Amino acid sequence: MKRLWIALRGIFSRSRVEADLEEEMQFHLDMETEANITKGMDPKEARRVAILKFGGAERMKEAYRDESGSRWFHDLTSDIRYGLRRMRNNPLFTAGLILIFALGLGATTTMFTFYYNLVVRAVPVESPQDLYVIRERNVELNYPDFSVSVPNFMDWRERTTSWEDMAALEIKNATAMPESPQGQSERFRAAYVSAGYFEMMGFQIKFGRTFTREEDIAEGPKVLLITESVWQSRFGGADTVLGETIRLENGVHSVIGVVPDSIRRIMEADIFIPLQKPYVDRGDHYLFVLGRLKQGVDPEFAESELRDLHQAIALEDPANEGWDVWIQDFGSYQYGDARQSSKILMGSVILLLLIVCLNVSILTLAQSLSRKQEFAVRKALGANRSRILQQLMVEGCLISLAGGIPGILICLQAVSFLKTLLPSTVVDYSDYAISAPIMLFFFVMIILSGVLSSLASFHFTSKMGAQGLVVSSNRSTDFQKSRVLRFLLIAEIAISLAVLVGAGLLIQSMVRLQNTPLYFDTEGITVASQRLPWSLYGTREARDQFYQEQTEAIRSWPGVEQAAWTNSLPFESIDTFNEVLSAPGSVVEQGEPVSARWRMVSQGYFDTMGIRFVSGRDFEAADGENLNQRVMIINRVLAERLWPGQDALGRTLSSHLGGSTYTIIGVVEPIRWRWDEGLEPAMFISLEQNPWWPTMRILIKGKDPELNFSRELMSLVKQTDNRLLYWYFRDVESIVEGSQRGYRLAMVVMVAFGGIALLLSLAGIFAIVSFSVRQRYREIGIRLSLGSSPEGITKLFLVDVLKWSGVGLAFGLLGAYAIGHWQASILYETQPFEWPLYFGVTLLLFLASSIAAGIPALKASQMDPSRVLRVD
Secondary structure, three states: HHHHHHHHHHOOHHHHHHHHHHHHHHHHHHHHHHHHHHHOHHHHHHHHHHHHHHOOOOHHHHHHOOOOOOOHHHHHHHHHHHHHHHHHHHHHHHHHHHHHHHHHHHHHHHHHHHHHHHHHHOOOOOHHHHHHEEEEEEEOEEEEEEEEEEEEEHHHHHOOOEEEEEEEEEEEEEEHHHHHHHOOOOEEEEEEEEEEEEEEEEEEEEEEEEOOOOOOOOOOOOOEEEHHHHHHHHHHHHHHOOOOOEEEEEEEEEEEEEEEEHHOOOOOOOEEEEEEOOOOOOEEEEEEEEEEEOOEEEEEEEEHHHHHHHHHHHHHHHHHOOEEEEEEEEHHHHHHHHHHHHHHHHHHHHHHHHHHHHHHHHHHHHHHHHHHHHHHHHOOOOOOOHHHHHHHHHEEEEEHHHHHHHHHHHHHHHHHHHHHHHHOOOOOOOOOOHHHHHHHHHHHHHHHHHHHHHHHHHHHHOOOOOOHHHHHHHHHOOHOHHHHHHHHHHHHHHHHHHHHHHHHHHHHHHHHHOOOOOOOOOEEEEEEEEEEEOOOOOHHHHHHHHHHHHHHHOOOOOEEEEEEEEOOOOOOOOOOOEEEEEEOHEEEHHHHOOEEEEEEEEEOHHHOOOOOOOOOOOOHHHHOOOOOOEEEEEHHHHHHHHHHHHHOOOOOOEEEEOOOOOEEEEOOOOOOOOOOOOOEEEEEEOOOOOOOOOOOEEEEEOOOOOOOHHHHHHHHHHHOOOOOOOOEEEEHHHHHHOOOOOHHHHHHHHHHHHHHHHHHHHHHHHHHHHHHHHOOHHHHHHHHHHOOOHHHHHHHHHHHHHHHHHHHHHHHHHHHHHHHHHHHHOOOOOOOOOHHHHHHHHHHHHHEEEEEHHHHHHHHOOOHHHHHHHOO
């Protein structure tokens, strides 16, 4: 304890301890001097003899520091002060290193912010490792990932033993009706959840209570939970909100609790309502089901139990035949694509940081040439390898720390910018910020990059003794014999090639994505949503009249070319499929199942979207008056699938859509619905005959820049019915572009990183060759004096550099191939190995290496031999 106290006192009271030590040493020296004077010596001689007997003052101080245990701290502070002086005395060199570190650390920390929130940070629920998404699938019908029917969910929850609990939800729009005819309706995003959902997820409500099992039954009590935002906006944050009511389209609901807005961001919902679904048709799939495993239960066993139960249910109910069940952990299912993209970008940024460290290593290695005398003196005075390593690491960390200050500012700006580019349809990026774990990563990267960048200089200085360092300025360091130079060159080129190929693959993927034909128009089409409450528009006639009147009024606006309705657009998250049950004379009659994407559209939809008819006609107003003959339009893919080589017009088709049989009146060209699929079968039913879908999209095609569609639509609907409202004002072009944001972000980031990597690589190669040339000045002078030609000198350096550059390119190709496979999941119609790209990037780097190596080599070959031989 006494030694510990002495060590701590030496660290935290250094100035006082040094003063006491100085005073004590001076006291002993004075006492020895006085003793010598009493012996008859001259005062000056007495002082000299006393000093000789006492020994060097600094040596005594060092001995004391070693004894007290504070030596390391003294050395550290000395190295810090010396490093700061060197930074101040070399401002341009220091500024260059700080800039390189700032770019590398800023980019790395930016990507780690997204990586941490998507991958490292736990899913914001209780015990996320036990939470799983449970989905259904039907391989024959091409439904690899499908929602769950209500009866299946109820049977799973009651008849399995591996699951602690299960919960289901359905998210859709709800309209809060005004209390008076003069009032204004309000749209909410509603989450219909089963009882126990909040408890299973570990969500804590602000106050009130959650739903009970007694409330989660068909025709149960009309209750709901609201978020803090709704509580503040609608009820003014009053403590008496419990028991207040909200009139929705299906009745008056009482408020029983308030949930935090953090849950609102996770659920993307404003209000929460009991599921209250009756035990009905198993063929009706629309629930999203989550389950929490019991402690110690293997997920594979739990999935197997669900499959066995699913097969047993299929024997009881034919609606389950052909269907299977599968599970996936919640985090991977919810954020899978975004997580994979963030991992790929994070890996690329780490490679960029390695290039930064390599470049700083090369620059500091070149600078160490001018410090040979300094290191020689240090070694002559007794500095060992660990002492010199500590000094170089401290200097490297000081520069990387200085680069970290602008680096964190770059990171803050980049995070804000990228949050505006990233699609928020899957992940809410609004709360992404620089948190404590991210700052810890940032400081670790500062220390790590500072240490790594100093290792090359240490290797160079540690290879020579004190005498060797003094005279080494007259000796050359052959590139072929320098392992450090070879390693730096090979690593620089290999990493750069891997990053450039990764960027090239993403660019090629994005180009192919942009050039993929959509087969429908995107320009000049505005979209808005409308939900008709059943309590106000519960009859087919009322809904049909509303749609017709709105359409006619909109078409009469100046500048409007066409207007039509649909329940969903291409590249939206809403998607609907259905199975063809029968189609006389088709492959369905042979027992081959056929499923197709379906849409409910009004007259004029195909004209508005620019979808071309192959044969037949569009829907007409008269179709809505003839409900005895249901009509349908299908696309060419479905027609060729059902009746290959035959005319589909006039044929009949039946499906689950209303349980009706439809007559085919038209065939249209297929369009692209998703980037990750081809041209799929599709069927379209008439809105005029089937106006029962709750939320419809109005499409307005026009090119008048003076026309404000959102203002005009809100004015129109108020004139029609003040209780209604439009929302979701967008254009088709932005919807399509929004679906490309993930690809676009990855491409932009990788292109930026690839460009930086290329520039840094060229600078690094140039610095390596310049360093080698500088080390071989005397050899060059001798060769030129003995008659070597400038071309021969240039070739000498080029052969050395390009030979090892070839080794770097070989390793880089292997790394590029690995990166290509790693990012294959986000590539669009692009293979991990595209040989023209690999060849082009390899040739580019080879030529760039030749230029970067040729410039200093050519400059050296043109030097005056007499001047070269005099270079120290």
